[in-house]
Amino acid sequence: xxxxxxxxxxxxxxxxxxxxxxxxxxxxxxxxxxxxxxxxxxxxxxxxxxxxxxxxxxxxxxxxxxxxxxxxxxxxxxxxxxxxxxxxxxxxxxxxxxxxxxxxxxxxxxxxxxxxxxxxxxxxxxxxxxxxxxxxxxxxxxxxxxxxxxxxxxxxxxxxxxxxxxxxxxxxxxxxxxxxxxxxxxxxxxxxxxxxxxxxxxxxxxxxxxxxxxxxxxxxxxxxxxxxxxxxxxxxxxxxxxxxxxxxxxxxxxxxxxxxxxxxxxxxxxxxxxxxxxxxxxxxxxxxxxxxxxxxxxxxxxxxxxxxxxxxxxxxxxxxxxxxxxxxxxxxxxxxxxxxxxxxxxxxxxxxxxxxxxxxxxxxxxxxxxxxxxxxxxxxxxx
Numbered sequence: 001x002x003x004x005x006x007x008x009x010x011x012x013x014x015x016x017x018x019x020x021x022x023x024x025x026x027x028x029x030x031x032x033x034x035x036x037x038x039x040x041x042x043x044x045x046x047x048x049x050x051x052x053x054x055x056x057x058x059x060x061x062x063x064x065x066x067x068x069x070x071x072x073x074x075x076x077x078x079x080x081x082x083x084x085x086x087x088x089x090x091x092x093x094x095x096x097x098x099x100x101x102x103x104x105x106x107x108x109x110x111x112x113x114x115x116x117x118x119x120x121x122x123x124x125x126x127x128x129x130x131x132x133x134x135x136x137x138x139x140x141x142x143x144x145x146x147x148x149x150x151x152x153x154x155x156x157x158x159x160x161x162x163x164x165x166x167x168x169x170x171x172x173x174x175x176x177x178x179x180x181x182x183x184x185x186x187x188x189x190x191x192x193x194x195x196x197x198x199x200x201x202x203x204x205x206x207x208x209x210x211x212x213x214x215x216x217x218x219x220x221x222x223x224x225x226x227x228x229x230x231x232x233x234x235x236x237x238x239x240x241x242x243x244x245x246x247x248x249x250x251x252x253x254x255x256x257x258x259x260x261x262x263x264x265x266x267x268x269x270x271x272x273x274x275x276x277x278x279x280x281x282x283x284x285x286x287x288x289x290x291x292x293x294x295x296x297x298x299x300x301x302x303x304x305x306x307x308x309x310x311x312x313x314x315x316x317x318x319x320x321x322x323x324x325x326x327x328x329x330x331x332x333x334x335x336x337x338x339x340x341x342x343x344x345x346x347x348x349x350x351x352x353x354x355x356x357x358x359x360x361x362x363x364x365x366x367x368x369x370x371x372x373x374x375x376x377x378x379x380x381x382x383x
C-alpha cells in the first residue's frame with residue numbers, strides 16, 4: 001500500500017537555529033550564550049509558592065482565560081506601570097508562553113490573503129504563524145547599524161490589504177528600544193490607516209540606562225487596536241514554565257480566546273497561583289533593569305580586550321557583536337566555527353531575516369551567572 005503524499009504547510013521551515021546551536025553546544029561542550037535563557041534560578045520564594053499551590057490541590061485545569069486572581073494582578077500591574085487598567089475579565093488572557101500568545105493573536109485576526117507587516121530582523125516564530133493563517137508577510141527593515149525604526153519605509157509598505165503590523169520592543173535580537181518619537185509616529189500612522197497592531201513586549205523589564213519601557217498600552221489610541229504580549233518566563237527567569245499573557249480590548253480578546261481555547265485551552269495551574277501571589281513583590285520586576293544592566297556592563301567590560309565590536313544594547317538580555325576583525329566567514333558558518341573551535345555558542349543574525357541579510361553579526365545572551373560570562377569571555381578574547 002502506498003502512503004498518501006504529504007504537502008508541508010511550512011516547506012521552508014526546519015529545526016530552529018536555537019535548537020541547532022544548543023545541540024551543537026552540547027555536542028562540543030561549549031558555553032551556551034546562544035539560546036535566550038538564564039543559567040540561574042528564579043527566586044526561591046516563587047518556587048516555594050509553586051510547591052505550596054500543588055500541596056493545596058491546585059493541580060487541575062485552570063479557567064481557559066487564566067485564574068481570576070492572576071488576571072486581576074496583571075491588570076493592577078499594568079495600571080501601575082503604564083496608566084492603563086485593562087478589565088481582567090474581558091481584556092486579559094493568560095497563555096502558555098508568549099509564543100502561544102503570538103500565534104493565537106495572529107490566527108485570530110489574519111484571514112487568507114491578508115498582509116502582515118513584519119519589521120526585520122525578527123523573532124523566528126512570527127512568519128510561520130502568519131503563513132499558517134494564510135497571511136502574506138510583508139517586510140520592512142530596521143536601519144543598519146543603529147537598528148532604528150524607519151517609519152517612512154513602514155508607511156510605504158502599508159496597503160489596503162494590511163491587516164496587522166507586528167512590532168517588538170525591547171527588540172530581539174538587536175537590543176534596540178522604542179523612543180517617544182516612535183510611539184508618536186505609530187500613533188500618526190494609526191490615525192491615517194486601518195490596521196491592527198501586535199506588540200511583542202516580553203522584555204519590558206529589561207530597558208537600561210534609565211530609560212523607561214514605552215508600552216503601547218500607555219497610548220489609548222494604540223491600546224484600543226493592539227494585542228500586547230508579555231512573558232512571566234522572561235521576568236522571573238522561568239522560561240521553562242511557559243507562562244505569558246495577552247492584553248487586548250474586549251473585541252480582540254474575544255477572538256483571541258476562541259483560538260487560545262483550542263490551542264492550549266489553559267496554562268499550568270500551580271504556576272498561575274504562585275505568580276498571582278508573587279506579583280505582590282514589586283521589587284523584583286522594578287529592579288530587573290539594574291540587575292541585567294550589571295550583566296550587560298560586565299560582559300562588555302570582559303570583551304573590551306577582544307576583537308569583537310559591540311553594538312550598543314539598550315534593552316533585552318542580548319548583546320550583538322561584529323566579528324569582521326576576526327573572520328570573513330558568513331555569520332552562520334562563523335557561529336558554528338565559534339561553537340566547535342572556541343567553545344562558545346552564539347546565534348547568527350542572518351537567520352532573523354527572510355532573505356538572510358548578513359551584516360557579519362552574532363548575538364550573545366548575557367542572562368548568565370558571572371562565572372559563565374567570565375569563562376566565555378576568556379575564550380572569546382583569545383581570538
